[in-house]
Ligand SMILES: [Zn+2]
């Protein structure tokens with residue numbers, strides 16, 4: 001127990017963490033370019049927030065939440081997703097009073113008590129965006145293009161963007177009834193979850209991965225044929241906007257988002273090479289959610305991307321391909337007096353923005369040179385007591401393979417010029 005992390009969690013060690021940092025840097029940069037501002041919400045919230053917003057009938061709320069009573073007998077839940085907390089913060093801090101739309105992004109760990117499997121953990125990481133305050137289909141296209149741009153920027157190829165419209169509270173109820181009637185005849189062939197969904201949420205049956213359920217729903221009439229005029233128009237404009245900014249897509253009429261507050265645009269980004277769990281992320285509109293959470297009617301659109309799955313898709317790429325680590329300087333100090341000078345030297349270099357490292361184990365010069373190799377040092381400063389007494393050091397250029405004497409005073413300025421800041 002003491003030396004094993006809880007099931008479904010993991011440590012991210014050096015060697016792997018560089019890939020995480022790479023992904024994190026890429027999406028933060030993209031968010032800045034797209035003018036999205038970061039929001040950081042607590043790791044836990046009142047349970048009621050998720051029960052209301054994510055919905056009691058979902059797997060998340062029904063089976064997967066980390067819920068506990070705190071010492072004050074309040075029911076607390078570790079956040080299973082990022083949208084509800086963002087909506088809560090939008091309302092709590094009256095962000096609706098600011099110029100709209102409010103464009104936010106978040107990043108961090110989420111928690112679901114799920115059966116751990118490839119790319120699926122109990123503590124996992126998502127980044128997502130939420131935009132509040134505009135119904136514009138052009139905005140849906142922007143949000144979708146940001147998700148697509150992320151995968152493009154990190155070099156994950158061969159993905160498919162799937163797109164659908166799930167209608168609105170005006171046009172969906174009649175469609176839902178039609179599905180219920182159509183599927184009721186096959187009740188006995190449905191999987192356990194779907195026979196329950198038939199009563200509570202028949203649209204989600206379209207999304208079931210079970211073979212039997214898939215066959216039953218194969219010939220079901222499509223939502224796109226049942227959209228009201230406003231929804232049809234909205235969908236058309238989303239599609240046209242995506243085409244205008246050259247984002248390719250595939251319409252998938254079976255793509256649904258089960259809950260009532262999801263409206264109109266739904267999308268998912270799929271990696272066909274990943275098998276059954278092939279969704280790397282997705283999102284869409286949720287024009288009715290802010291109201292469900294106690295606010296005024298506020299249109300909204302967003303998405304979430306799972307970092308673990310993105311890393312699976314990245315697996316074949318080595319860190320060196322992705323992440324150009326900046327070259328550094330190794331200070332090889334020999335002897336006790338030189339050791340202190342070495343510490344002063346690395347401190348000075350670091351203050352100049354140059355990556356620097358020294359030995360802390362009194363290694364031989366030969367061993368220190370090996371260490372310099374391991375950290376991929378471009379230069380090594382060799383400090384022997386003799387040179388130091390003359391106010392000099394040896395500067396070895398590891399790439400060119402030559403070395404020369406430089407005065408200690410000049411060394412920092414010299415390296416700053418060579419390595420740039
Ligand atoms: Zn509609």
Ligand SMILES: [Zn+2]
Nearest residue numbers: 191194208213
């Ligand atoms: Zn099913």
